[in-house]
Amino acid sequence: MNGILISLEGPDGAGKTTVLQEILPEIQKMKREVVPTREPGGVRVAEEIRQIILDPKNTEIDSKTELMLFAAARRLHMQEKMLPALRAGKVVIVDRFIDSSVAYQGYGRDLGVEVVDWLNYFATDGLKPDLTLYFDIDTDVALERIMKNRADEVNRLDLERAEMHRKVREGYLEIVAKEPGRFVKIDASQSLEKVVADTLEVLKKRFVSEF
Numbered sequence: 537m538n539g540i541l542i543s544l545e546g547p548d549g550a551g552k553t554t555v556l557q558e559i560l561p562e563i564q565k566m567k568r569e570v571v572p573t574r575e576p577g578g579v580r581v582a583e584e585i586r587q588i589i590l591d592p593k594n595t596e597i598d599s600k601t602e603l604m605l606f607a608a609a610r611r612l613h614m615q616e617k618m619l620p621a622l623r624a625g626k627v628v629i630v631d632r633f634i635d636s637s638v639a640y641q642g643y644g645r646d647l648g649v650e651v652v653d654w655l656n657y658f659a660t661d662g663l664k665p666d667l668t669l670y671f672d673i674d675t676d677v678a679l680e681r682i683m684k685n686r687a688d689e690v691n692r693l694d695l696e697r698a699e700m701h702r703k704v705r706e707g708y709l710e711i712v713a714k715e716p717g718r719f720v721k722i723d724a725s726q727s728l729e730k731v732v733a734d735t736l737e738v739l740k741k742r743f744v745s746e747f
């Protein structure tokens with residue numbers, strides 16, 4: 537496969553989605569076609585699974601069911617959208633991917649890293665990002681952002697106790713430390729302008745010949 541896979545990761549409220557929208561005009565100047573997408577979702581059936589997973593009324597979804605729903609959505613998304621784009625040499629930039637399952641289900645839900653790594657491998661046949669930008673932020677600051685700016689859009693995961701969100705962040709920090717070659721950590725507590733500038737700097741430095 538000769539495409540490039542970039543994933544964006546971080547706790548809820550870190551600003552990934554906002555940053556992706558901001559950087560798109562600049563990265564669309566890359567020599568290759570850029571395909572922005574997200575998980576869970578990205579294709580029709582995976583977006584339907586997303587609705588089920590994130591609906592606050594679906595309180596009967598337990599941790600293992602949740603993990604498998606994310607994996608099913610990932611498989612659909614990868615087969616239908618990500619792999620064809622990567623095979624065509626495009627740049628796929630995905631808002632959340634395998635590391636979200638490790639951080640949220642592995643650490644946050646206490647299912648453990650081993651089982652989540654295994655299921656991620658099963659769902660993706662071992663596909664890994666070339667680069668993962670990890671947007672790091674203190675849990676309380678991130679939750680405050682969500683409640684302040686998009687309280688009308690909170691989903692089932694956003695509504696989890698702060699304790700789970702803290703475990704998710706600690707999980708991310710452990711994952712990032714384990715694979716320094718793949719991850720770049722970005723301080724997401726800065727102003728949006730600075731976070732966007734840092735993100736573009738990393739991308740332009742890493743993919744210098746692509747711009």
Ligand SMILES: Nc1ncnc2c1ncn2[C@@H]1O[C@H](COP(=O)(O)OP(=O)(O)OP(=O)(O)O)[C@@H](O)[C@H]1O
Nearest residue numbers: 547548549550551552553554681685686726727728
């Ligand atoms: N650097 C920033 N400073 C202050 N507010 C920000 C910053 N970045 C994003 N925000 C705001 O914080 C809120 C959360 O941002 P956003 O939805 O992009 O985060 P996210 O990481 O995609 O979260 P989630 O994973 O929960 O969807 C939004 O209302 C956004 O406007």
Ligand SMILES: Cc1cn([C@H]2C[C@H](O)[C@@H](COP(=O)(O)O)O2)c(=O)[nH]c1=O
Nearest residue numbers: 548575576606632633636637640693694
């Ligand atoms: C892919 C994936 C996501 N999650 C969680 C993380 C967020 O709380 C939601 C997705 O909402 P967003 O607004 O698109 O960030 O789902 C998860 O727990 N496990 C995963 O694999």
